Amino acid sequence: MRKAIQIAENLISQHKERKRFTNLTDELRPTSTEEAYLAQFEFQANCSRGALAGFKIGLTSVAQQKLCGIDSPIAGGIFLKEIYPSTHQIRLEDYHGLGIEFELALKISKDINPSETKFSSLNLLSYIDSIYPAFELIIDRNADYQILDALSLIADNAWSAGVILGNPIPNWESLQINELNSTLYWNSEPALRAQIKSANPLRSLEWVVNHLGKMGQKIPKDSLIMTGSVLQTRKPLKGDKITYKIENLSKVEVA
Template sequence: MTDASNFAKAIAERHRNRERFTLEAPAGRAGDMDFAYDVQDQLVAMIAGSAAPPAGYKIGLTTPRMQQMCGIDEPIVGVVFANRIHPSPARVAVKDFVRLGIESEIALRIGRPFSDADGASNNVLDHVDAICAAFELIDDSHADYGRLAAAPLVADNAWNAGLVTGPVVAAAGIVSLRDLKGVLRRDGEVIDAGSSSDVLGDPVNALSWVVRHLARRGQALVPGQWVSTGSIVPTRFVEPGQTYRFDVEGLPPVELAIA
């Protein structure tokens, strides 16, 4: 049994026991991102079954504010499972998570496959058939952000706990995703705002980044999969009874009620 398999089993056991996130990478593996993604692959197979393709991917830590919050200076990727995608307006219960947070994003649905060259080109939106405002659900299991490291976070599937997708807009009608204002409301009141350009300069750059990342690992995006491009405003941890709405210029709002 490999170190990656053992580490993935330990993560799965922690989730079953609803324990706090206190992961330390095995000796000599603390900075080994290839190992971290090997663990993630093993964990995903344990959760979803090896024959089940991902329903999509989340790209995390794509803005300076999110990287500062987590103390990590590079983007990360996690898998989104089909049974964790919720259409807006959605309702989720905090009791189903150890500590539930939401991240306010733009999500892209893949319409046609990429080649390696496509991921590095300027026409990546040509591979997208739908765009929406979205909430990524994350479960940080009460992690100590002062001790957070990229490899254990990646190994734990980048904390992805689901995706709430707003009503879609056809990508054919979207010229650019730069400089779009995003506004987050809680119970009707504005609590934060940001710009889509904070996401690696353009959410399209985040999509290109994940295309290249998957290609290095012998994987690829396929039509129908979602890519959540990164939080325009920092994570908000939620409480029962709250309602959230995220508006992005040119897109219908995504709405979420917390039970």
């Protein structure tokens, strides 16, 4: 546990000093995913960003996982005061290397407690209260994406920097979530389109519930789960107008 505390203290100091992200090395590099998550929990508890209000999932594609030397997605915490409504204005100077990702957010309707039985995406449907189009904000601290170490990324709270939520998708229970289409509008660029199934949100929820349960953590009622980006991370510039739309059902905007 002492090492996890040291890792967290080092990362918190790096954030305060706005240092570029580099992989943890030598005695500060976690030796396992378990140790990396212990360091993450220490980071969350001591980084002065307030209470947690949910969880994010990253590295959802096999290609991303191979690049980072891991065989599963990763999770991080979302802080309550970093959840914003649509049309939120981003102040780039508040971030050290900001990226935006394009996702569905799931709001949880009741506590999900650790269980000896694995949850499946089907039996988790009853735990979903509402579904939103959302931007995930990440702090990559200008990292070199070609040499990322997954354990260092986990310890650094999976780069979680906040969430911008659109309106809930109406009557989501009657929809085939994975079959929905999404569209990204970025200034006057040609629109980019992706199917939601490229992130498979329900499978992502299944993974994070079982992952946290294995570590003895429950997911409280009203938690927000960010389920992975359907498009490549983009870096915004001052004045960019960005809209992410789920068919004609809902959208989220930022300026």
